[in-house]
Amino acid sequence: MAELLIEIGFEEMPASWLPALGEGFASAFASLREKHGLGGDGGASDVRVMWGPRRLALGASVRERQADAETLVWGPALKQAKDAAGAWTKAAEGFAKKNAVAPDALEVRPKDPAKPDELNLLFVKAVPGRPAADVLPELLAALLRSLAFPKRMSWDAWLDDGKGAFPFGRPIRWIVALHGGAVIPFEIFELVNGTKGPSLLKSGRATHGHRFLPRGAGAAPVEVRGFDDLVAKLRERHVLLDPAERAARIAAALKAADAPEHEIAGEWRDLVEWPAVLIGSVPEEFRSLPSEVLETVLVHHQKYVPIPEGGTIARFAAVTNTDGAAGAAIVAGMERVVVARLRDAAFFWSEDRKRPLADRVADLEGVTFHRELGSYRQKAERLVKLVDAMAAAGALAKEDVDGASEAARLCKADLTTAMVREFTELQGVMGGRYLEAQGHPDADVAAAVRWHYHPVSVEETAAPAGAVAGRGERLFAAVSLADKLDTLAGYFSIGETPTGSRDPYGLRRAGQGTIRVLLDFWPGASPDLRALVRGALEAFPAAKPGTAEALDTFLLERLEAVLASRGFAVDVVRAAIGAAEPAALESPREVLLRARALAHVLGEARADFESLAVAFKRARNILDKDAPAAAVDPTLFDHDAERELHAAVAALAGAAGDYAARLVALRTLRAPVDGFFDQVLVMAEDARVRGNRLALLRETLGLFYRIADLSRLGGIA
């Protein structure tokens, strides 16, 4: 075995691509090494891959040469190979000659092991292993070809591997390829007029460090001997090749600056080769801007981490690809960029507030929601109607109706503000902020407007969990639900439904948001989602028949997805959704409670439920065959098993309480159910007896159906 080092040096690769590229590099190499017969016994465990924005590097061991191998060359059937006298035929001699051996040196074997009588001539050809040096250039070409990029570019490059034009993620500028210290010869050519041109670059032993550091000697080539040497030489030249090391350096610097954890810092690691975290300050005059505005400018536009101090955002942390020596000048530049944007934002903040948000509702006429679905003004009117419908259905408390209706009317008005036109991600947020700043008397209305685009994530703890409470939460839930249902009903009515990976209007997210509002935020008994869907569709009379049912199905799928994301097994979710009274869309929260109970009880008494599930399916199949009587008549029983089951069902029929307790109680049915099926012939000849037994089964099933459709429990029956 000898050490292999490959470093692909390229112009800055998008940071978000690098982790997957690193993984692809390692796994493609491991399988190519195996395929080319150069692998050791350790599998892929010795393959080391590291990366940075300008390079992918791999270290591994490979054999010095491939193991020798044999290939089997089959000749004619023995029947054709010898004549009646047992002498070699022409065919046999020809085959032997072709393989440069005497016919007697050939083997005779059955070609198909299943047919040992049908013998053929066989030449076992020895294939000596090739030296690794001969194989590695091919392997390298295949390795480069194997890398998958979200988007490839032409850079006028050509590979001599029979495939020609060689697009890549970014132009390659150098390749270090060493095997046991020797350069693996490899060359990339220019693509000229669609064909191979002069040499573009050759593999070698020289890498390049940081572009600018050390000062005056940045980017000078330096020769390396192997993977560890590469890591060490690069470190001397201001490149941390190991992403984990960069992440650790960043984390330590943020900690030292008292910066809070922030997800944007996770994106920093692969943007730089030599991270230095610098701290800038937010001028006093901008700290009173809404925190969301500061956050947007710092995080979304500049990828900086906001650092709060005394209730405001006073400073920010930024990653640079430097040694920090010129920190002060760099920070001054960063602050200037931040200030320019904040000055814009401050201007919008003061201008927008000059006009009451309520006055802007009329301007929504000029903002298109969707060509076929009208303006945002029309959307806002539909939302008010939907909220009113919720109230009429008794799903909104009296004292909440006016507030919810007001929030629905106002929630889109911020789309006409300069701030939201410039920072679209602040929609909703600014509406709430402007209402507060303009002294709207109802803080709960402002909260509902501020949060109504949420929830966008499925996690139970995701926003606005914890940010809304009491009446504010109730108003938010009503407006958020109305907005999402209107969006879903509108797009479904014009046939814009999500398909596969295509969901340009984010309808799946809207569906999940709908479910989450009802699961996590709706206070008290939730409104019937089916009725709301139909109410929302009234605004779109051109909808094709069947749209409501399509939306029902879609929402059930979203419910399934949300519950699955919370860790419930899919069969448990389906069993809980399949229960009746109330139906799933009537109350998603009941489905959650059922799923929770079912998962819990299954964990404790799996065997009982497996047995009950079998009986459940059997009972259901029988019930499909004939109609049960209207009610059970105990005088028609003639088995004790019938009486026992009937008594057991009757004892449980009135059971109330939580689902888990009821499920546990239902376990007691296992013995009487098993006894019933063992001893009683349900399909009795006497129609009255038969109908009576079926009625008993229906009652038994009914007990379960109120909690779960046990037949959905997969892997059980």
Next chain:
Amino acid sequence: MNLQEIVFALQRYWGSRGCLVHQPWDVEVGAGTMHPETFLRVLGPRPWNVAYVQPSRRPADGRYGDNPNRLYKHQQFQVILKPAPKDVQDVYLASLEAIGIDPAAHDVRFEEDNWESPTLGAWGIGWQVLLDGQEITQFTYFQQAGGVDLAPISAEITYGLERIAMYLQDVDDVYDLRWNADVRYRDVRHEEEFQLSRYSFEQADVELHRRIFDQALAEGWRVLKLEGGRTVLPAYDWCLKSSHAFNVLDARGAISVSQRAGMILSIRKLACAIAAAWVEVEHARG
């Protein structure tokens, strides 16, 4: 460095590296890419290296001269290197030194930012170059122009002159820039910004611009299809005029969401036909 010195320095730098120093195109354009010395010359196989300043009008970005960073018309310094040399990033970085920016004393980064022009049927792969968090250059490897796959690939380097000058002169307001030793940017351009912003947002005759849009496209197609050929350049000028009329209508708020996509498509169709005609001529020349 004042603004004109920056221009001189870039012209000298790129001129000494084999670029033809050209002049701005004399039709309203939104970006230096639309100059025919870029849009047409990147098509076909012949090498081409050029540099020029291009005043770029973006009516919707007008701020009446009130905004310290936003302009109706800004100036781009545009460089085309066809084919892109192997050391193109280093050559670019050296150009920063030519205008007094020492990359080793700053945080200079190439961050992913691909470029696309739906009206020109053009796109490319590249970066925005950040100087201490400020975008100072768009760097693009053109992949397609006018719907035509490009070979060889050109590198396009577009400097935002005002932004760079603000950085170098340490001013926070574009109008405070020194254009030369005595004259400020304000003296040269503020009134123009006000008048052209007001015109685009409030005064432009919408119906007239709709007609200009339609007629410019019609004339572009007419002349492109004349017997005998050699009409690509006038056709392209008309294509640019339709694009500017579109931009004015857009700033004026006269384009609905549904019209928008259709108008962009009709400009692109003409641009693609022009590109195809140009390529045909280039290949005929051999």
